[in-house]
Amino acid sequence: MFTSTLxxxxxxxxxxxxxxxxxxxxxxxxxxxxxxVAAETVDDATLTAATSSQPVSLSDALDAYPxxxxxxxxxxxxxxxxxxxxxAYDVYVTLYDQWGLNVFSNISKAETTHQEWVAExxxxxxxxxxxxxxxxGEFSDPVLQSLYDDLVARGLVSEVEALMxxxxxxxxxxxxxxxxxxxxxxxxxVYAELERGSRNxxxxxxxxxxxxxxDYEPVYxxxxxxxxxVSTDTERGGALSEGSMHExxxxxxxxxxxxxxxxxxxxxxxxxxxx
Numbered sequence: 001m002f003t004s005t006l007x008x009x010x011x012x013x014x015x016x017x018x019x020x021x022x023x024x025x026x027x028x029x030x031x032x033x034x035x036x037v038a039a040e041t042v043d044d045a046t047l048t049a050a051t052s053s054q055p056v057s058l059s060d061a062l063d064a065y066p067x068x069x070x071x072x073x074x075x076x077x078x079x080x081x082x083x084x085x086x087x088a089y090d091v092y093v094t095l096y097d098q099w100g101l102n103v104f105s106n107i108s109k110a111e112t113t114h115q116e117w118v119a120e121x122x123x124x125x126x127x128x129x130x131x132x133x134x135x136x137g138e139f140s141d142p143v144l145q146s147l148y149d150d151l152v153a154r155g156l157v158s159e160v161e162a163l164m165x166x167x168x169x170x171x172x173x174x175x176x177x178x179x180x181x182x183x184x185x186x187x188x189x190v191y192a193e194l195e196r197g198s199r200n201x202x203x204x205x206x207x208x209x210x211x212x213x214x215d216y217e218p219v220y221x222x223x224x225x226x227x228x229x230v231s232t233d234t235e236r237g238g239a240l241s242e243g244s245m246h247e248x249x250x251x252x253x254x255x256x257x258x259x260x261x262x263x264x265x266x267x268x269x270x271x272x273x274x275x
Contacts, residue, residue, distance in 0.1 A: 055237075055238055055239055055240055056239070056240065057240070058116075058120055058190070058240050059120070061186075061189060061239065061240060062120070062124060062186050065184075065185050065186045065189075067124065067125065068184045068186070070125055070184070070187075073180075074180075074182050074187060075125070077180035077182070077187075078118060078121055078122055078125070078127060078187070079122070079127065079130055080141065080144075080176070080180070081118050081176065081177065081180065081191075081194070082118040082122060082129060082130060082131055083130055083131055083139050083140065083141050083144050084144065084172075084173060084176060085111060085114045085115045085118055085173075085194070086115055086131045086134070086139070087139065087144050087147065087148050087151075087169070088107075088108075088111045088114075088169050088170075088173065089108050089111035089112060089114075089115060090136045090137055090148060091148060091152055091155065091165065091166075091169060092104040092105075092107055092108040092166065093105075093108050093136065094136065094137065094152050094155070095152070095155045095156070095162045095165065095166070098155070098156055098162070099159050099162055101159060101162065101163070101208075103163070103204055103205065103208055104162070104166065107166070107201050107204065110197055110201070114194055114197060115131070117190050117193070117194070117240070118190065118194075119131075121186065121187060121190055124186070151165050151169065152165075159212075160209070160212060160214055163205050163208050163212075163214070164205075164209065164214070164216060166201070166205040167202055167205040167209065167216050168219055168220075170198045170199075170201045170202035170205065171202060171218055171219055171221050171226075172219075173194070173195075173198040174195055174199065174202070174220070174221065175220040175221070177191050177194055177195045177198070178195070189239060189240070190240075192239075193238050193239060193240050196235050196238055199229050199235060200234050200235055202229055202230065203229065203230055203232075203234060204234075206230045
């Protein structure tokens with residue numbers, strides 16, 4: 001059984017990221033492994049909406065909340081998460097172009113929506129969007145720029161390395177969202193939905209690795225928190241609508257189960273569903 005390891009370059013970058021972003025040490029969070037810190041700050045109306053079969057747009061959801069006075073930490077958190085969601089998207093589209101794995105194409109669609117959610121919060125609070133004019137692979141935050149460069153370099157080595165990069169990004173996203181938890185209901189709502197998406201994406205990448213005999217070891221999450229996520233089914237019924245958030249694996253243009261009608265293979269490989 002193959003076990004994931006970090007190359008020296010990526011380990012250094014991740015260490016720098018953890019320090020610069022004040023990501024908590026592994027195992028430092030006392031929260032329930034699956035119930036997020038951000039989710040716990042959302043009021044009853046939002047929690048009811050989160051279990052509804054009729055998710056609403058973010059704009060409609062925000063109408064229910066007053067515009068709050070944000071702290072400097074909350075402002076910095078929104079700016080950072082805007083670019084971190086961009087990083088996930090940029091890495092995934094780049095690795096899809098290299099390997100043709102549908103898991104990257106499909107999850108990148110969800111990352112597009114996630115970027116839009118954070119950008120809408122920035123607009124709501126009159127905060128400049130740092131990523132408006134940036135191309136794929138460009139970041140205003142030097143830590144994220146270095147992280148992107150190292151993650152893409154690692155992901156271009158092989159399909160297995162690419163999938164491990166995907167799992168690592170989702171772990172980092174979960175930790176950074178928890179580190180930036182807010183008591184303001186609008187931010188808490190968006191962060192809770194982003195974390196739910198990251199848990200689902202982590203499950204998708206780990207399932208793909210399992211299928212090729214790779215035992216992924218968590219980098220940011222402690223073992224109990226990680227196991228609680230990957231041992232459970234894909235979470236449905238989010239509070240916000242985001243269109244089709246497929247998490248399929250496989251290669252090429254194949255439909256396969258969960259990506260079209262019917263089961264089968266596309267051009268170049270397996271189109272099995274991950275969610």
